[in-house]
Amino acid sequence: MIISTKTKLLGLLGYPLGHSLSPIMHNTAFESLDLDKIYIPIEVLPENLETVVRGMAKMNFEGFNVTIPHKIEIMKYLDEIDEYAKCIGAVNTVVVHEGTLKGYNTDGMGFLKSFEESTGTKIHGKNVFILGSGGASRAISMTLALKKANKIYICNRTYERAVSLAEDINKQTGAESVAVKHEYDHMKKAIADCHVLINTTSVGMSPHIDSSPLDRELLTPSLTVCDAVYNPRKTRLLKDAEEMGCTTVEGLKMLVNQGAEAFEIWTGIKAPAELMLKAISK
Numbered sequence: 012m013i014i015s016t017k018t019k020l021l022g023l024l025g026y027p028l029g030h031s032l033s034p035i036m037h038n039t040a041f042e043s044l045d046l047d048k049i050y051i052p053i054e055v056l057p058e059n060l061e062t063v064v065r066g067m068a069k070m071n072f073e074g075f076n077v078t079i080p081h082k083i084e085i086m087k088y089l090d091e092i093d094e095y096a097k098c099i100g101a102v103n104t105v106v107v108h109e110g111t112l113k114g115y116n117t118d119g120m121g122f123l124k125s126f127e128e129s130t131g132t133k134i135h136g137k138n139v140f141i142l143g144s145g146g147a148s149r150a151i152s153m154t155l156a157l158k159k160a161n162k163i164y165i166c167n168r169t170y171e172r173a174v175s176l177a178e179d180i181n182k183q184t185g186a187e188s189v190a191v192k193h194e195y196d197h198m199k200k201a202i203a204d205c206h207v208l209i210n211t212t213s214v215g216m217s218p219h220i221d222s223s224p225l226d227r228e229l230l231t232p233s234l235t236v237c238d239a240v241y242n243p244r245k246t247r248l249l250k251d252a253e254e255m256g257c258t259t260v261e262g263l264k265m266l267v268n269q270g271a272e273a274f275e276i277w278t279g280i281k282a283p284a285e286l287m288l289k290a291i292s293k
C-alpha cells in the first residue's frame with residue numbers, strides 16, 4: 012500500500028506486545044475494503060502512556076486499541092467514556108475525533124458473539140462459572156450479567172478480587188453473582204450448578220501450554236467450556252474439555268469478534284470478520 016499524509020492511522024497500545032495478531036487482522040480488513048488506513052503496534056511503558064495518548068490525539072490517528080497493562084489507566088486520559096465501558100471499568104478501544112478521545116470496551120461483546128456463534132445458543136438464563144477476576148473477566152462477566160445470564164460464579168486465585176468483582180456485578184447490573192473460593196470442593200459444587208465455564212485467567216497461555224486452570228475431573232459433558240486464551244488456539248483446558256465430551260469455544264473467535272466490533276466503531280463499516288479470522292489462523 013502507499014502511505015501518504017491522507018492515510019489514517021490506527022494502532023495498539025500495550026507493553027509488551029510480542030507477536031500481537033491485531034495488526035495483521037486489521038490491516039487485512041483495511042486492504043480488502045480498499046481503505047486508506049494502517050494499523051500499527053505501539054509499545055508504551057506505563058510511565059509514558061499519558062504523553063503518547065495526548066500526542067496521538069493531535070496526529071492523524073482515527074483510533075486505537077488498548078491492551079495489558081493500560082486498559083484501566085487509559086480511562087484517566089479520555090474525554091468521554093461509553094456507558095457500557097464505564098460499567099465494565101476498562102477500555103480497550105478509543106476513537107479519536109477532532110482532538111478528543113472517547114473510550115469503548117469490545118471484549119465482552121466479542122466474547123458473547125463468539126459464544127452465540129459457536130454454540131447456536133443464547134446466554135440468557137444460563138448459570139456461568141468464570142475463572143479469573145482480571146480485565147477479561149470483568150468485561151465478560153458484566154456483559155453476561157447485562158445479557159441476563161441467570162447466575163454468575165466468579166472464582167479466582169486471589170479470593171478478595173473475586174469477592175470485589177461479584178459485588179460490582181451485583182451492584183451495577185442487579186444480576187446474581189457469587190464469589191467462589193479457589194479450592195477443589197468449592198469449585199466442584201459451583202460447577203455442578205453451571206451450564207457454561209469460562210477461563211479468563213492467563214493459565215495455559217504460551218509458553219506454558221501444558222498448564223490448565225482446572226482439574227479435568229471437574230468437567231462434565233453437559234458443560235460448554237470457553238477459553239479467553241487464544242495462544243495456543245487449542246489450550247490444554249479445551250483439549251481436556253473435548254476429551255470429556257464438552258462443547259468448546261476458542262479464544263481466537265473472541266479476539267476476532269472484539270476486533271471486528273472495534274473496526275465497526277472506527278469505520279462505520281461492517282467488518283469482514285471471516286477474512287480477519289482467516290488472516291490470524293495461518
Ligand SMILES: NC(=O)c1ccc[n+]([C@@H]2O[C@H](COP(=O)([O-])OP(=O)(O)OC[C@H]3O[C@@H](n4cnc5c(N)ncnc54)[C@H](OP(=O)(O)O)[C@@H]3O)[C@@H](O)[C@H]2O)c1
Pocket residue numbers: 079118121142143144145146147148167168169172211212213214216224239240241262263265266267269
Ligand atoms: N481472546 C481475547 O480476545 C482476549 C481478550 C482479552 C484477554 N484475553 C486473554 O485473557 C487472559 C487474561 O487477560 P486479562 O487482561 O484479564 O489479564 P489480567 O487482568 O492480568 O488478569 C489475569 C487473571 O489471571 C489470574 N491468574 C494469573 N496467573 C494465574 C495462575 N498461575 N493461577 C491462577 N490464576 C492466575 C489472575 O489471578 P489473580 O487475581 O490471583 O492474580 C487474574 O484473575 C490472557 O491470556 C489474555 O491474553 C483474551
